[in-house]
Every structure is written in structure tokens, then in C-alpha cells.
Amino acid sequence: MASAALICDTHPWKTLKAHVEDIKKTHLRDLMSDSERCKSMVVEFDGIIVDFSRQQATVDTVDKLYNLAEAAHLKEKIHHMFNGERINTTENRSVLHVALRAPRDAVIKSDGKNVVPDVWNVLDKIKDFSERLRNGSWVGATGKQLTDVIAIGIGGSFLGPLFVHTALQTDPEASKFAKGRQLRFLANVDPIDVARNIAGLHPETTLVVVVSKTFTTAETMLNARTLRAWISKELGPSAVAKHMVAVSTNLTLVEKFGIDPNNAFAFWDWVGGRYSVCSAVGVLPLSLQYGFSIVEKFLKGASSIDQHFSSAPFEKNVPVLLGLLSVWNVSFLGYPARAILPYSQALEKFAPHIQQVSMESNGKGVSIDGVPLPFETGEIDFGEPGTNGQHSFYQLIHQGRIIPCDFIGVVKSQQPVYLEGEVVNNHDELMSNFFAQPDALAYGKTAEQLQKENVPQNLIPHKTFSGNRPSLSILLSALDAYKIGQLLAIYEHRVVVQGFIWGINSFDQWGVELGKSLATQVRKQLHASRTKGEPVEGFNFSTTSLLKRYLEESSDVPKNPQTLLPRI
Numbered sequence: 418m419a420s421a422a423l424i425c426d427t428h429p430w431k432t433l434k435a436h437v438e439d440i441k442k443t444h445l446r447d448l449m450s451d452s453e454r455c456k457s458m459v460v461e462f463d464g465i466i467v468d469f470s471r472q473q474a475t476v477d478t479v480d481k482l483y484n485l486a487e488a489a490h491l492k493e494k495i496h497h498m499f500n501g502e503r504i505n506t507t508e509n510r511s512v513l514h515v516a517l518r519a520p521r522d523a524v525i526k527s528d529g530k531n532v533v534p535d536v537w538n539v540l541d542k543i544k545d546f547s548e549r550l551r552n553g554s555w556v557g558a559t560g561k562q563l564t565d566v567i568a569i570g571i572g573g574s575f576l577g578p579l580f581v582h583t584a585l586q587t588d589p590e591a592s593k594f595a596k597g598r599q600l601r602f603l604a605n606v607d608p609i610d611v612a613r614n615i616a617g618l619h620p621e622t623t624l625v626v627v628v629s630k631t632f633t634t635a636e637t638m639l640n641a642r643t644l645r646a647w648i649s650k651e652l653g654p655s656a657v658a659k660h661m662v663a664v665s666t667n668l669t670l671v672e673k674f675g676i677d678p679n680n681a682f683a684f685w686d687w688v689g690g691r692y693s694v695c696s697a698v699g700v701l702p703l704s705l706q707y708g709f710s711i712v713e714k715f716l717k718g719a720s721s722i723d724q725h726f727s728s729a730p731f732e733k734n735v736p737v738l739l740g741l742l743s744v745w746n747v748s749f750l751g752y753p754a755r756a757i758l759p760y761s762q763a764l765e766k767f768a769p770h771i772q773q774v775s776m777e778s779n780g781k782g783v784s785i786d787g788v789p790l791p792f793e794t795g796e797i798d799f800g801e802p803g804t805n806g807q808h809s810f811y812q813l814i815h816q817g818r819i820i821p822c823d824f825i826g827v828v829k830s831q832q833p834v835y836l837e838g839e840v841v842n843n844h845d846e847l848m849s850n851f852f853a854q855p856d857a858l859a860y861g862k863t864a865e866q867l868q869k870e871n872v873p874q875n876l877i878p879h880k881t882f883s884g885n886r887p888s889l890s891i892l893l894s895a896l897d898a899y900k901i902g903q904l905l906a907i908y909e910h911r912v913v914v915q916g917f918i919w920g921i922n923s924f925d926q927w928g929v930e931l932g933k934s935l936a937t938q939v940r941k942q943l944h945a946s947r948t949k950g951e952p953v954e955g956f957n958f959s960t961t962s963l964l965k966r967y968l969e970e971s972s973d974v975p976k977n978p979q980t981l982l983p984r985i
């Protein structure tokens with residue numbers, strides 16, 4: 418394939434570069450005084466309002482970004498994705514996570530084959546299995562009902578399901594279905610995570626779901642063997658069949674591990690790990706906890722955004738607009754980070770999930786054709802729920818570095834609290850901050866204002882806020898399963914839009930491989946030194962010294978250990 422020109426060589430990119438100077442001349446507080454501008458910088462879709470008037474941008478900027486989208490062939494690339502083309506060229510795969518939430522009668526093809534029936538076969542199987550487990554027709558080896566689930570998985574096989582689970586936990590409708598049940602996630606190979614996960618649980622009433630796209634991830638497989646030992650030790654090896662199931666694309670390895678393929682829930686190589694929460698990766702554990710009907714609502718929410726993303730004109734297209742604005746912030750205004758700040762405790766695991774979706778997708782150094790990029794891609798994503806973050810890192814955001822912020826608020830709380838005699842309820846208090854923070858960032862506070870307030874001269878520099886700091890406000894009408902699905906899909910597509918504009922492959926992750934292969938070398942050394950007393954060899958001075966110290970100070974580790982499981 419002929420190597421395509423880099424986006425930075427196009428006319429629209431250069432025009433935007435030149436446009437930065439114009440934008441920097443006007444402070445956000447002046448931009449905000451133009452109500453016509455503000456009015457045109459709000460989009461609304463299906464109960465979600467996105468106000469981007471506090472971006473350092475004008476209507477002209479947005480028009481220029483549309484030109485950039487055209488130069489990047491954004492429309493065509495979105496179409497190619499939905500069309501099942503193999504746009505993940507380095508792995509020769511299509512990218513079809515949208516098929517995971519498509520209605521039963523939809524037609525989405527990969528290699529000429531409609532994949533939607535396969536998706537629904539697995540969904541039907543999950544529905545059936547989760548209903549049997551929840552109503553007690555599937556019981557454990559001793560005949561007891563399985564009320565607790567530990568999902569073992571890491572990265573994309575963990576963060577998305579954890580986010581959705583955390584968000585549903587306090588939803589009144591979902592929580593009704595979760596009474597008497599527990600869902601836990603074992604991600605880290607750290608034995609402390611094992612200890613914390615099994616604490617207070619008994620194998621007799623626990624189902625372990627091993628979630629791994631490849632079924633080769635070292636941490637997940639070791640944790641799976643650990644929990645298999647936990648079950649066997651207590652209930653005998655034959656109990657594993659009743660207490661362990663799997664989610665994977667690699668059913669051969671599932672069987673090799675000793676899990677009955679009938680108790681395996683498949684997905685496909687056209688689903689990227691970080692885009693897999695709508696596959697059995699998320700749907701199985703969440704259905705076990707909340708019932709399939711709740712999870713179906715979540716899928717419908719995501720699907721509503723998929724339809725919007727693939728069909729709405731760019732001026733009204735939420736993920737497209739958000740993606741373009743992120744490119745503007747990163748590539749033109751030069752802001753390397755983005756803070757995701759949900760004013761909802763239920764969304765406390767949203768930023769960690771989007772961190773993987775975004776940073777693993779777009780943290781690339783070469784174009785999709787392998788050409789080194791002369792500009793940075795991706796951004797550093799982080800975040801915490803408001804108002805907690807305000808009492809932690811907001812200082813830096815207000816007076817230190819400029820970090821574009823996403824403020825996410827919800828109109829109706831999942832769990833309202835009203836106190837007699839209190840005029841402002843908890844949710845109003847929370848939302849007062851959601852509305853105030855974006856203006857504090859945009860407007861700032863000048864030395865003149867401080868002088869008028871008789872602030873002592875020596876404190877004026879410390880109390881001045883430069884303002885002119887961009888943010889987005891996203892207001893959701895509520896936070897139920899449907900809205901959670903919508904929010905997920907908006908961010909997934911936004912990240913993809915950014916990657917499409919930058920001309921990179923947002924669907925591979927070669928950058929995680931090097932560290933993994935070096936760990937294999939260390940693992941072999943630890944084994945050889947412990948079992949055969951072999952000296953530490955083949956590492957640099959620093960690693961050799963640290964490894965020696967580690968081996969010396971952990972010399973009490975048994976060479977041929979008996980199974981020992983943590984107990985707390």
C-alpha cells in the first residue's frame with residue numbers, strides 16, 4: 418500500500434496551526450460573553466447535553482476542524498469500521514465492537530459473514546446460564562447456590578466490567594436484582610489481591626469466571642490456577658467443573674486449562690480487549706450480578722450512540738465533536754493531558770477505564786503506515802470523581818498547568834438524600850460544584866478584582882487565577898444502565914475519532930510487549946536461582962544487584978512448595 422501523507426502535511430492542519438495565534442488573543446471570559454457563540458457550542462442527543470462553549474475555540478475553529486476531518490477521511494474511516502473492514506492492519510483484524518450491542522436483526526459483516534447471529538447466540542447462552550445460576554438450577558458441587566462471583570481478568574478484561582459494575586451498584590433498579598449477591602474482580606497477580614478477593618468467601622458458594630481474550634496473559638492464568646487450587650483444596654478437583662467458567666476467544670486453551678467448553682463464553686478477534694466490555698467479558702459477570710435484562714439496557718444505550726455516531730452529521734455528532742476538540746487541545750493548543758471528572762461517585766471507575774481505552778489506543782509513535790510521527794498523539798488521561806478531586810489535584814488545574822477537563826454531571830441522583838431543615842440537598846451540593854468549577858477555570862480571577870476585595874498586596878499574586886482554562890460539560894439526565902452504555906460508547910468512539918484524525922492504528926498495542934518479554938527473562942532467572950542455585954546472569958548492573966538482593970532476602974521461599982493460600 419502506498420504510504421499516505423501524514424495529516425500534519427495537509428492544508429487544514431496548517432490552517433489550524435496558524436489559527437492558534439488568533440485564538441490565543443481572546444480570553445475565554447470574552448469568548449463566553451458571546452451568547453450566540455455559546456448557543457452554537459451545545460449539542461444534545463437522547464438525554465445527554467454536551468456543552469463545549471468553554472473550549473478555547475470559536476465557531477470558526479470548529480469549522481476548521483471539520484476541514485481537518487475531511488482531510489483525514491474521517492467519514493470514510495468510520496464507515497470502514499462499521500463495514501467490518503480490516504482497519505487494524507498490524508493485526509489484520511476488523512474492529513467491530515459495535516456489533517456486540519447491535520439489535521438482533523441488524524446485519525454487520527466481517528469477511529462477508531453477518532456476525533450479529535453469533536453475537537446473539539452467546540448473549541442467549543449468557544442469559545440462560547445467568548438465569549439458571551441466579552434461580553438456583555445451577556448449583557455448586559455440594560448443592561449450594563452460587564451467590565458470589567469472582568471475575569479474574571486484567572486490562573480490557575477487567576477495567577470496563579469494573580466500571581459498569583461500580584456504576585450499576587447503586588442504581589435502584591439494578592441493585593434490586595443484585596440482592597444477596599456479590600461480584601468481585603481479581604486483576605492483579607499480587608497475592609494481596611488474591612487474599613482480598615477470597616476474604617470472606619467460600620468456594621462452596623463461589624463461581625469463578627476466568628476472563629481473558631487470549632487465555633495466555635501470565636497474571637490472569639496464574640490467578641486462575643490459584644483459584645482452581647482454592648476450589649480443589651476445599652471441594653476436590655471434580656468441583657472445578659461446577660465452580661469455574663471462562664470467557665475467551667481461545668476456546669482450545671480454555672479446554673486445556675480444564676474448563677468444559679460448554680461452560681465457555683466466546684467472543685471474537687474483531688473485538689479489541691479494551692473495547693470488549695459489551696462482549697461476554699462484561700455481559701457474563703454483570704448478568705450474573707444484575708440479571709440479563711439490566712445488561713441488555715446497557716447494551717441498548719451503547720447501541721443508540723453507535724447509530725448516532727455512524728449517521729448523525731458532524732455538527733450534531735457527539736463523539737465526532739468531542740474527538741475533534743481533543744485533537745485541537747492536544748495537537749494545536751499543545752495540552753498533553755485530559756482530566757475526566759465525573760460528579761458522581763457511581764462513575765468512580767470511569768476514568769481508569771477510559772485511561773486504558775484512550776492511552777492504549779492512541780499512545781502511538783508512528784502512523785498506520787509505519788511512518789514516524791512528527792507530532793504527539795494521545796493524551797495523558799486521569800481523573801477522580803468530584804468533589805473529591807477538588808480537595809486533591811485541582812490546585813494544579815486552577816493555577817498550575819493547563820489541563821482540559823471533562824466535567825460529567827447527572828441531573829437525577831441514583832440515591833437522593835433529603836434532610837429536614839437543609840435547603841440544599843446532597844445532590845444539589847455536589848452539582849453546585851459541577852456548575853461552578855468550569856466557570857472558575859474559564860474566567861479566573863484578576864488582580865484588579867482582588868484589589869477591590871482589599872486583598873493584601875503580597876497575597877495578590879498567590880490569589881490570582883489566570884483563567885482561560887478549557888473544559889467540557891456533559892450533563893446526563895440520569896445514570897441508569899442505558900445511560901451508562903451511552904457514556905461508554907461516546908468515549909470509545911471519541912478515542913477512535915482522535916486516532917482516525919491522527920492517522921494511527923488505535924486498535925493494536927505493541928507497546929505492552931517489550932516489558933512482558935523482559936519479565937519472562939526475569940521469571941526464568943528467579944526459577945533457576947531458586948531451584949538450582951544458578952547465579953544471576955545476563956542483566957545490567959542495576960537489575961542484577963536488585964535481583965540478587967531480592968533473592969537473598971526472600972531465601973525462605975520454599976523450593977517445592979505445598980499449596981498455601983492467603984487467609985485474612
Ligand SMILES: O=P(O)(O)OC[C@H]1O[C@H](O)[C@H](O)[C@@H](O)[C@@H]1O
Pocket residue numbers: 571572573574628629630631632633634637690691777926929
Ligand atoms: O484479555 P487478555 O488476553 O487476558 O488481555 C488482557 C490485557 O493484556 C494486554 O497486555 C493488553 O495490553 C490489554 O489490551 C489486554 O486487555
